[in-house]
Amino acid sequence: MLFKLAWLIPLFPLIGSIINGVFGLKLGKDKVSWIACGFPAMSFFVTVILWVALFFHPEGQAYPEQILWTWMAAGDFTVEFGFQIDPLSMVMMLVVTGVGTIIHIFSIGYMYEEYSYYRYFSYLNLFLFSMLILVMGNNFLMMFIGWEGVGVCSYFLIGYYFEKKSACDASVKAFVVNRVGDFAFLLGVFYIFHEFGTIDFTSVFNAVPSTLVYNSEAATLITMFLFIGATGKSAQIPLYTWLPDAMEGPTPVSALIHAATMVTAGVYMVVRCNALFNMAPITMMVIALVGGGTALFAATIGCTQYDIKRVLAYSTVSQIGYMFLACGVGAYTAAIFHLVTHAFFKACLFLGSGSVIHGMHHEQDIRKMGGLKDHFPITYVTFLVSTIAIAGIFPFSGFFSKDEILYHALMDGNVIYWGMGVAGAFITAFYMFRLVFLTFHGPSRVDPHVHPHESPKVMTLPLIVLAGLALGGGLLGLPLIHGWHILHNFLEPVLSFDFATALHNSEVMQAEHGHHVTYAEILHEKTHSEHNVWLEIFLMIFSMGVALAGIFLAYLFYIKRPELPDEYTKGQWGYDLVKNKYLVDEAYDAIFVQPTVKGSYLLWKEGDAKGVDGAVNGVAQTIGWFSKQAREFQSGFVRNYAMFMVVGFILLLILI
Structure with missing residues (x-):
């Protein structure tokens, strides 16, 4: 069975991390590069093999689990060290290994002059290993080990330049803030064990309809604790403050954290635990409000920042908010869809900013740039493609995933959720094209002593690949035509939930305690929502019009009449408040x-x-x-x- 190869996927990056960490200084930079990029590439190759094998998996049968050994056993309680290979984990494995390998290759050019080159790649490989343990684990304890692993690796990488106090402070801040969320996550896992007597994913999720009462205290508390953990790892209100400061690390680290690994962990966890969250409508409402609120909140801050990486950092906080908004209305496929497309265009944007910083001799202030498109032709085109994608313009990937979220926010949620999403889309288009115009267009504001230049091929080729994915990634989820949503069809076996059984069992359990309840209206709402094609077409056109309006406003402010921003913002307390990140x-x-x-x-x-x-x-x-x-x-x-x-x-x- 090909699925028995699953253990190799996290093992390869771990081997690379150990070799470079122990022997890297003696091996030399070229050998370190081959080891650091070769092992993740082998993980990606094995992942592709398992992905192909998954298409031949018999329909209706349980997805394979590879149990390596029994980790701990005490009475009836058993925890196995094993991996779960199903469509959801497979999507995450492809993103982590695929995008992660591309970021490793880019790092060769970006970090080659660093003395601690070997240490950087050792940490980067260890980061991939931890994230793969998180997404492949078949129980909550395996997930938690990976959960803590990415936290430790982020501490190492954000504080990579440990001689800088700001980098050390940022790494400590990330570590401490994440411990707050991790404590809540642990409480959720303890509560799950209390209710189900196990922490195995398959056992817990299969037992949800017969164990949890819909909208019960247990369901609400379990999911609320888990979601608080997600707000820390995925940088949502109120635990988002560590992520912008994480820009102190090397730029490829930012790309890895924001696009392929750490901040996507919270979204993955919520989607993985969809059976639990479906039983907790109060938590779902909180998730939608926090997600939509964070998307709007972080987008406004992005409009006022001048550090090229910090703008993208707040953009990530905002885009992850969209994913949680989708989770909050039960659109889990839309959340994963946006997670995938976001991995493509955000990795390209961060690596593109790294290319600019590299060619500008580590200058990051966009007020000291301008007119760079002729100096960075490849970086400019790939950066522009990814910017169009994140703005949600047809036919780029972000258009499809973001439109699906906005559609479900209105149809499965309410007009408030949809309004937050649309407002966030407008501001996203504005601040991202503000970034493009101030960096690549207009008069040059570059210091005369700085000589901008395009990056080497080892950095530009990854940008081209990611830009291509940002352009064509929307093909994974074509709207309107039934059956053409490839990602939905692939994930459906994992994300389908039997509401009828769950609500019936809830009524029975409540009746045994003398409560008379009926969930008929809820069941009708969950199972009889009709798909309105014409409304979806209208919403698609409307959302793209909103994005185009944001782009036009950015063009007016920063190309056509560059004096306007100062006229509208100078001396305005509201602008100062946003610029200072709402204090x-x-x-x-x-x-x-x-x-x-x-x-x-x-x-x-x-x-x-x-x-x-x-x-x-x-x-x-x-x-x-x-x-x-x-x-x-x-x-x-x-x-x-x-x-x-x-x-x-x-x-x-x-x-x-």
Whole structure:
């Protein structure tokens, strides 16, 4: 069976990480490059083989799991170290290994001059290994190991330039903020074990209809804890603040974190646990509101940033928000569809920004650029293609995935969700073309001492491949024509949920406790939603018109009349508030960071120095005083000792 090869997929990057980490300095940069890129490429090759094999999997049969060994066993509780190969994990494996390999190849040109070249690639390979464990694991503990693994690797890579204080601060911030979400994720896993007696994916999800009551406290708490974990890993409100600061790491790291690995983990987890989330409508509402709110919130901040990487960082926060909006209305296929297309165009955008930074001698301020399209012809074209894709213009990939989310937000959600999505689409088109116009068009504002130049082929070829995927990736989900949505057909066996059985069992379980409820209306709503083709066509045209309006506004502001932005923003408190990121970081610093620092200082000075150290030192001083007094009796004269013996004997007699 070809599926028995699954264990090789995460093993290859792990081997590459170990070889480069231990021997890389002696091997030399060329051999490090071959090892670092070769092993992920082999993982991608094996993944493609399993993907082809999955098409021949008998319909209706359970998807294969490869159990390598029993990890832990205590009574009836067993955790296996195993992998689950199904359509959902396969999509994620293709994205992680495929896009990850392309980013590794780009890194050869971008990082070649670095002394710690081997260390960088060792971390990068380890990042792929951790993400593959996360998406391939067949139980919640395997997922959690990968979940923590990508967190540790992000700490290493964001703080790669550890001699810079800002990089160290950013890596610590990412690590600490993610621990908040991870704690909630763990609580969710504990609650799952409490309710189901297992943490195996197949066992838990099959038992959901007969174990959980629809809209019950257990269902709500489990899913809410899991979603809080997702907000940390996928940088959503309120735990998004680490991601923009993560730009302190090398640019290819940003591409890997934003496009193929860490921030997509939360979306994958929610989609993987769709059976649980379907039973918790309150959590679904929260997910949709947080996702839509984050999409709009982060997009507004992106309009005011001038660091080329920071604009893209807020863009990622916003686009992940779209994916959660889709999850919140039950459109899980649309969420994965946008995850895939986003991996293509966002990887291309970040690597394109890296190409510009490389050719501009590490300049990142777009106010010091302009007119670069002639100096970076390949980078410019690929960057423009990906920008059109993220703006949602037909026939680029982002148009199809974002339109599907907006359609479901209206049809399966409500007009508020749809309104947040449309507003976010308008602002996305505006700030992304603002970035293109300020970087590549208009008069040159480049420092005379800087000589811009196009990047080498090892960097431009990955850009071309990713731009091609950003252009044609929409073919995975063609709308309107029934049966042409390839991704939907592929994922349907994993994402289908038997609402009729689940709601019937919920009624039975509630009736046993004396509650009289009926879920007929909910079942009708879940199973009888009609697909309105003409409405979808209208929404497609409308959403593209909104995007074109955003592009036109950016053209007006930054090409046609470049004086307008200053006229509209100068001295405006609202603009200053957005430019300062709504002062969220400052609020967190005042509410959480400073009290923690001051409290720690107080514990150190008062609790530790005076309390603990004082007690220990006090005991020592007391013993010292008694020892000093005892020393007075140790004179060395025999007559004194004889006198003490006589006096003691007399006292003993008196006492008797």
